[in-house]
Amino acid sequence: MSNxxxxxxGILVWVTVTWGAGGVVLAQDEHTGxxxxxxxxxxxxxxxxxxxxxxxxxxxxxxxLDLEGDDTALALFEPEQRLPVEGALLMxxxxxxxxxxxxxxxxxxxxxxxxxxxxTLGLEAPPYELQQAWRIANADLAEASAEQDAGEGAESVMxxxxxxxxxxxxxxxxxxxxxxxxxxASANLGERGYDRVVLVGVGAAAIHLARxxxxxxxxxxxxxxxxxxxxxxxxLIDLLAGADSLALLHLYGARDEAARTxxxxxxxxxxxxxxDGYRAQPxxxxxxxxxxxxxxxxxxxxxxxxxx
Numbered sequence: 001m002s003n004x005x006x007x008x009x010g011i012l013v014w015v016t017v018t019w020g021a022g023g024v025v026l027a028q029d030e031h032t033g034x035x036x037x038x039x040x041x042x043x044x045x046x047x048x049x050x051x052x053x054x055x056x057x058x059x060x061x062x063x064x065l066d067l068e069g070d071d072t073a074l075a076l077f078e079p080e081q082r083l084p085v086e087g088a089l090l091m092x093x094x095x096x097x098x099x100x101x102x103x104x105x106x107x108x109x110x111x112x113x114x115x116x117x118x119x120t121l122g123l124e125a126p127p128y129e130l131q132q133a134w135r136i137a138n139a140d141l142a143e144a145s146a147e148q149d150a151g152e153g154a155e156s157v158m159x160x161x162x163x164x165x166x167x168x169x170x171x172x173x174x175x176x177x178x179x180x181x182x183x184x185a186s187a188n189l190g191e192r193g194y195d196r197v198v199l200v201g202v203g204a205a206a207i208h209l210a211r212x213x214x215x216x217x218x219x220x221x222x223x224x225x226x227x228x229x230x231x232x233x234x235x236l237i238d239l240l241a242g243a244d245s246l247a248l249l250h251l252y253g254a255r256d257e258a259a260r261t262x263x264x265x266x267x268x269x270x271x272x273x274x275x276d277g278y279r280a281q282p283x284x285x286x287x288x289x290x291x292x293x294x295x296x297x298x299x300x301x302x303x304x305x306x307x308x
Contacts, residue, residue, distance in 0.1 A: 049074075049098040049122040058100070063119070065184040073181045074099050075188070078108050078118045086115040086305070087196030088189045092182065094203030094288060098122035103202060103224075106294025107301070114302055119189055121181055123205050126174050133167050134229060178208045179215070186217070198305065200224065203288045207232050213243035220308060222249045222301055225259070225289045237266065241273035249304045250280040251297060253287030279304065 051074035055062035063075040076099045080086070089111060093101040099122040108118035125131070182199070189197050198220040201209040206226030213221060228236065240246065250266070252259035263280035270278045283300055285293035 048124055049096075051098065051122065054098060054100050063188065065181060065188065067177065067180045067184060071177070071180075073177075073184070074122065075185050076100060076120045078112050080115050080117045081112045082115050084115060085117070085194075087198060088117040088119060088192070088194035089198050089200055090182070090185050090189060091118065091120045091200040092178075092202070092205040092208060093121065093123050094205060095123050096125045097202075101202075102291035103289060103294060106291050107200070107298050110294060110298035111301065116305075117189070117192070117194060119185055121185055123178065123208070127170055130167065130170050130174065134231060175208070175211065179212060182208065182212045183217075196220075198222065200301070201226065203227050204229075207236070210236065210239050210243070213246045214239050218243045218246040220247045220305075222251065222304070224251050224297060225253055225256075225285065225287045226250065227288065237269045237273060240266075240270060240278070241275050243275075245277070246275065247277040247308055248279070249301070250278065251283050251285075251289075251300055252280065253289070254282035254284050256287040259287060 054076070055064070055074055058076060061076045061078060063077050065073045065075055067073055089108075091104045091107065093099065093104055097104075099120045101120065101122070104120045108120060112118050126134075186197055186199075199209050199212070200222045202224045204227055206223040207228055209221050209223065213219070240248070250263055252263055254260075260282065263282075267278060267280055281300060281304075283293075283296050285296055289297060
């Protein structure tokens with residue numbers, strides 16, 4: 001898709017959403033609750049993270065990344081605001097947040113003024129069917145564990161929302177798309193002349209950064225108040241330990257006792273596994289971090305980047 005087509009599409013979607021005074025809701029038939037046939041395509045385009053709308057509102061910052069096939073993803077790019085150039089920060093938003101996330105915007109503003117270029121990416125939530133399958137699987141495991149604790153024979157009672165093949169295929173496609181976004185965005189920054197690219201992930205973005213590092217893209221990463229699906233946690237240490245030469249800053253809420261305990265556990269286990277690039281620091285921020293935490297987080301990130 002050409003840049004002209006993307007911008008034109010973005011403008012059309014922006015007009016649709018703006019004039020619709022509620023967009024998706026008012027595009028529906030008021031009697032049936034379903035979108036009329038003529039409106040369904042526009043509703044589909046404007047759904048999700050609203051990338052086309054964001055691109056129309058910020059055409060000078062928008063970068064369309066070409067992924068596999070006809071798929072594209074929106075990135076927002078802000079060049080460094082002072083010299084010398086320190087490098088580039090590639091930031092992946094928390095799950096369900098767009099490239100225009102207020103937290104990422106706040107971090108970008110503070111760090112670009114210190115010589116860092118900033119590129120931000122949104123992170124769509126996993127498909128609903130996949131989230132439902134994970135929830136049921138977690139509930140099934142919890143029930144099995146409770147039955148074992150009670151001395152009863154545990155048999156799986158998982159309700160199939162989709163067969164294993166469908167679930168694995170859906171999960172694989174979701175993960176591969178996020179990895180493709182990171183790889184393509186990193187390549188874009190390299191083409192712009194940035195030799196040092198540091199990845200920053202907020203919340204649920206952390207697991208995607210861990211997988212990216214494991215695929216030979218270790219480098220430097222910052223995790224901001226990370227969180228994980230229960231199914232991802234057991235293998236996380238092995239995933240990180242297998243990422244050679246990874247330098248990782250883990251920022252967590254100072255009042256989050258569970259996160260503090262996790263950081264201590266990770267520190268011991270990663271050191272034992274031979275990874276010496278892990279650093280965990282408490283910060284006086286919310287958990288998960290929000291837009292008002294940008295100052296405190298930017299300060300910690302700057303200090304760590306300077307020390308690396």
